[in-house]
Amino acid sequence: MHQKTVNAVIVNAAHDVRCEPRDIEWSDDQVLVRVERGGICGSDIHYFQHGRAGMSVLKEPMVLGHEFVGVIEQAAANSSLKVGQRVAINPSQPCTQCALCQEGKQNLCRSMRFMGSAQFFPHVNGGFAQYVAVNPQQCVPYGEKADAKIIAFAEPLAVCIHAVRQAGALTGKRVLVTGAGPIGCLVIAAALASGATEVVATDISERCRALAEEMGASAAVDPRDEVKTSMWAENGGHFDVCFEASGAAMAVSSLVAFTRPGGIIVQLGMGAPEVNYPIGPLLVKEVQLRGSFRFTSEFTTAVRWLEQGKIDPLPLLSAEMDMHEATHALELASDKERAAKVQLIF
Structure with a gap:
C-alpha cells in the first residue's frame, strides 16, 4: 500500500x-x-x-x-x-x-x-x-x-443524458422541463441534442429562466403565470415528454395536466417527500411516469459530448x-x- x-x-x-x-x-x-x-x-x-x-x-x-x-x-x-x-x-x-x-x-x-x-x-x-x-x-x-x-x-450531464434516454426517442418531440437549475438546464441541452424540436422551461427564478434560454430553451416561463401555463393543459395536454427537475411538489403534480395523452413524464428532481398527485388524470390519459436516477454508460457519453462540443x-x-x-x-x-x-x- x-x-x-x-x-x-x-x-x-x-x-x-x-x-x-x-x-x-x-x-x-x-x-x-x-x-x-x-x-x-x-x-x-x-x-x-x-x-x-x-x-x-x-x-x-x-x-x-x-x-x-x-x-x-x-x-x-x-x-x-x-x-x-x-x-x-x-x-x-x-x-x-x-x-x-x-x-x-x-x-x-x-x-x-x-x-x-x-x-x-x-x-x-x-x-x-x-x-x-x-x-x-x-x-x-x-x-x-x-x-x-x-x-x-460530465457527471451532472450524465444524469441528464440518462433521463433523456429514460424518455425514449425525442426526435420531433415537444418537451417541458420544470426547474431550470444546473440539472434542468443540462436536460434542456441534452433534449435538444437528442432531436427535440421544442423545449420549454419553467422556474420561479428570473435568473434561472434566463439561463434556460441561454442553454437553448425556446421559452422560459414563470410557473405562477397561470395565463401561459393554462394553455398547456388545453386539448388534453401540449407536451409529448415532461422532465421534472425541481422536486417541488407543485411542479410534480402539475405535469399530468400538461402532458398529452400517451405522453411521458420523467421524474429526476428530488425534493418534496409527499405530493398530492392526480392519479385519475394520469390513468385515463395513459401517461407514463418514469423515474430517473444517476446513470450507467452515460458518463462516458457525457465526456464525449463535452469533448466534442456537442453541448456547451x-x-x-x-x-x-x-x-x-x-x-x-x-x-x-x-x-x-x-x-x-x-x-x-x-
Missing part, C-alpha cells in the same frame, strides 16, 4: 466545512489522480446546510464532491491508463455482482458506493481533495484540447474558487439567485 497526506474539503457537520489534511492510501491496482477541479452539486450543498442529503445522514467527517476531473499521477498496474493522462472520474462504484448490475442497471445497485455519499457507514469519501485514489474503471480519459472546466460537467455548459459556470474558499463557495452555490454551478480549483 502507498500513503500520502493531502489537503481535502471535509464536511464535519452542518455549516462545518474545513479544508484540512488527511491521509489517503492506495494499492498498485488503483489509480492516484491529482485533482484539477470539481463542481459543487446539490447534495454537497445539503450536507453543508443540513448535515444530510435525503436519507443519507453524516455520522463522521467526510470528503465532499463527486463532480471532478484530474490528471493521473500514478497509473494502476495492468491497466491501459498512463501517467499524465487527463481523466474525468466516474464517482459510481457498483458491486458488479448483483442481479441489477448483471442486467446493466448498475445505477440501481443496492450496494452502490457513490463517492461523496454518507449513505453507508463508513462513508464513501469524495473527490474534493488535492489527490484521490480511484479504480481504473472509474477513469475516462479525454483529449488534451478539451477544457477541464467543461469536462467537469459554460453559461452555467458562475464562479471558480480555490479549495481553501470551500465554505464561501458552498454559500454562493446555495444561492440560486447568484449562482448556478460553482467549481473548486485544487
Whole structure:
C-alpha cells in the first residue's frame, strides 16, 4: 500500500466545512489522480446546510464532491491508463455482482458506493481533495484540447443524458422541463441534442429562466403565470415528454395536466417527500411516469459530448474558487439567485 497526506474539503457537520489534511492510501491496482477541479452539486450543498442529503445522514467527517476531473499521477498496474493522462472520474462504484448490475442497471445497485455519499457507514469519501485514489474503471480519459472546466460537467450531464434516454426517442418531440437549475438546464441541452424540436422551461427564478434560454430553451416561463401555463393543459395536454427537475411538489403534480395523452413524464428532481398527485388524470390519459436516477454508460457519453462540443455548459459556470474558499463557495452555490454551478480549483 502507498500513503500520502493531502489537503481535502471535509464536511464535519452542518455549516462545518474545513479544508484540512488527511491521509489517503492506495494499492498498485488503483489509480492516484491529482485533482484539477470539481463542481459543487446539490447534495454537497445539503450536507453543508443540513448535515444530510435525503436519507443519507453524516455520522463522521467526510470528503465532499463527486463532480471532478484530474490528471493521473500514478497509473494502476495492468491497466491501459498512463501517467499524465487527463481523466474525468466516474464517482459510481457498483458491486458488479448483483442481479441489477448483471442486467446493466448498475445505477440501481443496492450496494452502490457513490463517492461523496454518507449513505453507508463508513462513508464513501469524495473527490474534493488535492489527490484521490480511484479504480481504473472509474477513469475516462479525454483529449488534451478539451477544457477541464467543461469536462467537469460530465457527471451532472450524465444524469441528464440518462433521463433523456429514460424518455425514449425525442426526435420531433415537444418537451417541458420544470426547474431550470444546473440539472434542468443540462436536460434542456441534452433534449435538444437528442432531436427535440421544442423545449420549454419553467422556474420561479428570473435568473434561472434566463439561463434556460441561454442553454437553448425556446421559452422560459414563470410557473405562477397561470395565463401561459393554462394553455398547456388545453386539448388534453401540449407536451409529448415532461422532465421534472425541481422536486417541488407543485411542479410534480402539475405535469399530468400538461402532458398529452400517451405522453411521458420523467421524474429526476428530488425534493418534496409527499405530493398530492392526480392519479385519475394520469390513468385515463395513459401517461407514463418514469423515474430517473444517476446513470450507467452515460458518463462516458457525457465526456464525449463535452469533448466534442456537442453541448456547451459554460453559461452555467458562475464562479471558480480555490479549495481553501470551500465554505464561501458552498454559500454562493446555495444561492440560486447568484449562482448556478460553482467549481473548486485544487
